[in-house]
Amino acid sequence: MPALSTASQPRLALQPVVGSAPSSQDLEARLAQASLRRVEAKEFVFAEGDPTTHIFQVETGAVALYKVLSDGRRQVVGFAYPGDLIGLGAEGEHVMNAQAIKPTRLRCLPLAALNQMARQDARLGFKLYEAVARELATTRDLLLTTGQRSATERVVAFLLAFSRRNERTAKDPCAFDLPMTRADIADFLGLTIETVSRTFTKLRVMGLIELPQSNHVQITDLEALEALAGGEEDF
Amino acid sequence: MPALSTASQPRLALQPVVGSAPSSQDLEARLAQASLRRVEAKEFVFAEGDPTTHIFQVETGAVALYKVLSDGRRQVVGFAYPGDLIGLGAEGEHVMNAQAIKPTRLRCLPLAALNQMARQDARLGFKLYEAVARELATTRDLLLTTGQRSATERVVAFLLAFSRRNERTAKDPCAFDLPMTRADIADFLGLTIETVSRTFTKLRVMGLIELPQSNHVQITDLEALEALAGGEEDF
């Protein structure tokens, strides 16, 4: 089962685009000089109902984005990693929660500044459109995974998403840390903590991965994992 | 369980915005004079892998948007109804299928025309951004439902989404046709046909709905349905 949310929410944009237009440069430049905010693990970047005053770009760390039902059930809709934008697309009030899962540094750009830039530069609106469209695509991939795949397929997809993310950034695609807890993974994949844990154990016993620590994964048989996934989606 | 995909994919935009800016007018105007295409039920508007040449606005009918896994499992990520835009956000090639579920009329706008308009009007890019952001929000609500809710909650949410859609358009919120098959509903909600069918029957036996035909729903106890849903999300 394909990747899940590794980069679900974010991956919005702002990666330097080759031959980037002035607007993109401006947004990057503006973000680079935007105010910096540090949040500790478990601290909220924003919560449901908060007025939308800023957009944020993760500089270091990681953030979980999730919605909760009235009875407490929780769905993590994505994780934001360095370079990812969060807070886009909310009109007036936030409809979800953004909570750091490790110590995190964020660039904070006031929405007023964003709107002003959009007024001055025709391309910025289009850039934002492309950024949100990418996020939509990853959310749909996650939906496909949670709606159609088995527990094992979901967990494998989740791991492979990390592998591919490392591949893109020229790091070891077979070794990575999981910044989030089992509970975060479970709520992301639509499973329980116990099922996630059992599935990790199963993959370890099958000889496909090693878990020197509970939050460090070493892939020992990438091909077998990919065969188990049954798809190429990335979250 | 809250609504699902009633308007998931689409509901993108183009509803006349009060005090709409010139750009929005232009897009609406441009679409109104765009070429018209008729597709029969089960006919594809586009398929995965097709080059992205146009965006479409549904004028009449309904379209299912879905992704499929290599083994045939299918996830419907949304349904497009009159007024909804489809085909936005795909770069180069479509990554999903759009298939009419009833005879449908579509306005077809070449991407080249859209891009040219975006170049001339700074506000258009922003409009597209807002449209995709709305779609992202409904997809996340669907993700919350498929990831966290029970079969009954999912089906109730699905029905309530139709009710609210009718409410918005000043139609009877307690009577509506379902344009899609049980298979479409099942693949949308992450259930099987049998489970969807049994759940409809259960709601009928409980006295919450009536099913004079399999594709026509009459809600007889809206409050009880809302109590069963456990949330306000709409798809």
Next chain:
DNA sequence: CGTCTATTTGAGATGCGTCAACCGTTGTGG
């Protein structure tokens, strides 16, 4: 009237959730 498809219904199997206990690590305070 006969075929084809969609839907419903039944019976049985199972994957995952629930409940519960246990383990390892971390951090804190005596």
Next chain:
DNA sequence: CCACAACGGTTGACGCATCTCAAATAGACG
């Protein structure tokens, strides 16, 4: 420096919601 509490993770036993397989029914269409 050690004891203990708190937390995250693992493992086990069991139950049940949903899936699977199968058959009957109901419409739609020619």
